Amino acid sequence: MRNSTLRKIAPALTALLALNPALRADELSDLRQALKALEQKILVLERKQELKDEAAAAAAPTTPKITVNDKGVTIASADAVNSLRLRGLVQLDHRAFFNDNGAAAGLNNNGFVLRRARLITEGVFAKNYSFQLVTEFGGSAVSILDANLGIAISPALQFKLGKFKAPIGIEHLQSDAWTFFNERSIANNLVPNRDLGITAGGDLLGGKLNYTVGILNGLADGASTTNADFDNEKDVVGRIFASPFKDDAGSALQGLSFGVAGSYGREKGTAGRTSGYRTDGQQTFFSYLATTITDGPNWRVSPQFDYRNGSFGLLGEYTVSTVNVRPSATGAKSELQNKGWQLAAGYVLTGENSSYAGVVPATNFDWSKGTWGAFEVTGRIANVKIDDQAFPLYASAASSASEASAFGLGLNWYLSKAVAFKLDYYQTNFDFAPGAPAVPSAAVLRQDEKSLITRFQVAF
């Protein structure tokens, strides 16, 4: 009973008692006192609750906020100026290759693979300083993939220092969890992976233009830094990416972004050449001879675009990678130019939006509720052409293909934002340089690669 209610009924009770001549004055007084005592008890209870509420409100500004959702576990200070986020990525794949038993011993390449198992720690301190540490437990060895520090001067000027993805390939820059396919396209072979250095970048024109410029140690195609520079030279990298229609609500071009990225530097030494270009099934189809060394300028240029319109998504890039090589330390130098491109598309059958940052299902898969998450179909074509001059002086025509053309078809089932099941079929056809033997010495090249890669993924 509220105190106000009590106050209202007290006079009525008193009046009622007064009307009853049987009641004595002292009984009336006792009743009044009892009511008064009851009123005090209620007031005390109300005040105690008020004090509790005040204490809770006072404590709130200093209580850190802990959030657990499909973006990970975030612990943020009450003022949101400092935060720490734990994320993870686990990808368990099964790879099955078809019609590749033509080799004498056959190819032993079917099986389960722990493709990625990452623990990701990110933090922000004093609002403008951030860090990222990505440890990889999948693959063949434990490694630190990313370790970098961010300094945000403003949205238009942000520095990044440490180890991170070189800002060149558009698909390469996309999160491993949100690409259309389980594996990035063969065109991705032509851009460097994770490098060490410093970049500056930011958003201009209200986010319609994004830029990155930087100086990195410099890497061969597809390579990741070993935490040491293999020469004294550096690569200058840059990327400019525009989304000119991003604010034009309703326009068919609203989701169109395009740009160009590139790098320029000099390399010298065996580590400057790529360790190999890989197929969608992650088998090597091209590599330089062990005697080949790089010596001289290398540069890349990569025009690229991304388009999203409702459930439909389209991503494309064309990359030219140029490297100067010698067949030996004293051999004649040649400039080789390898080219690659890809066009990948996806359509979310269940109506959710296609996005560079992944599909968010409208409902999670829940058997008891009869909801199924989101389904997406994907398709891709891609090509990589090796410079004709590479053969036979710098690469073996018997063990390397001169061109790879691939297509892929996929079905992605997003059980929730964090959990997905993906099924991709890839086929890669190979061409060879003139003079190549009828039966290549590399077993993987003796037939077109046909593979089915399934993946169970948890990404948060």
Next chain:
Amino acid sequence: MKFKLSLLTALALAGAALASAKSIELLNVSYDPTRELYVEFNKAFAAHWKAKTGDDVTIKQSHGGSGKQARGVIDGLPADVVTLALAADVDALAEIGKLIPADWQKRLPDNSAPYTSTIVFLVHKGNPKGIKDWDDLVKPGISVITPNPKTSGGARWNYLAAWEFARRKLGGDEAAQGFVAKLFKNVPVLDSGARGSTTTFVQRGIGDVLLAWENEAYYALKEFGADKFEIVTPSISILAEPPVTWVDKRVKKKGTADVAKAYLEYLYTDEGQEIAARNFYRPRNQAIAAKFPDNFAKIELFTVDAAFGGWTKAQKTHFADGGTFDQIYAK
């Protein structure tokens, strides 16, 4: 030509003065009932400092239970000065926080307490329960409002005043502990600070008597009407000496040592003492106290030093973990 030259000189001087004028901010971390006192005092000091140095000083205020405020400063609340309810809380800044020297109390006159106060009773108009002295508070059916001695300096003064009254009347600490235990059985709500208790009694209508700082009792009369409440002066009470000091580590880091020290010293000036007296704090300057005869009741006062051997000892015996208050309240 002369006029132009003079004008230019004046402008240049004004510009130089403006360029050199500093804008300073101080944080005064204080106990619960001093809000009104420091609102008035801060204005006066800012004007004084501006006239003296040309600098603009803004004083921010933070109020709460004295013990709670002291812990806040130790935990990082960036106080330039503290004006707390009792010396034990300031001692904690030296002992636990290492923010001030141990002999901080000797840095300003009168043990760094520029004004004093005492504890009185605020009762409903007409004093319906007939409360006249401390022993009325332990009678059955009397509802007493006092804050929590663990967090409130005022509550600790209340506690010690009751204790000393009982010790004198009943003889010995054991009897005093029993007396105070009975008193706390009559306390239905423990607020964290003195202002909270005033709210409980005056605005929420809980209790028969509020144990209040003298200044807080007068504040309640002034704010909520002398027709609703009245002050009862007990036979004896405690001389409360709320101390002040600057927080050395913080002012050194901020470069505000001079202004922080001047701020506290200004409390001892005639203007500072008058402001204190106007706000029902007993000024040290007796000539100024004499100007406000209606603001302070005549009452026999004892000191913590005389009755309890000082605040360090009193704190340890009564309010530290496992002290008499814990023993009483655990029951």
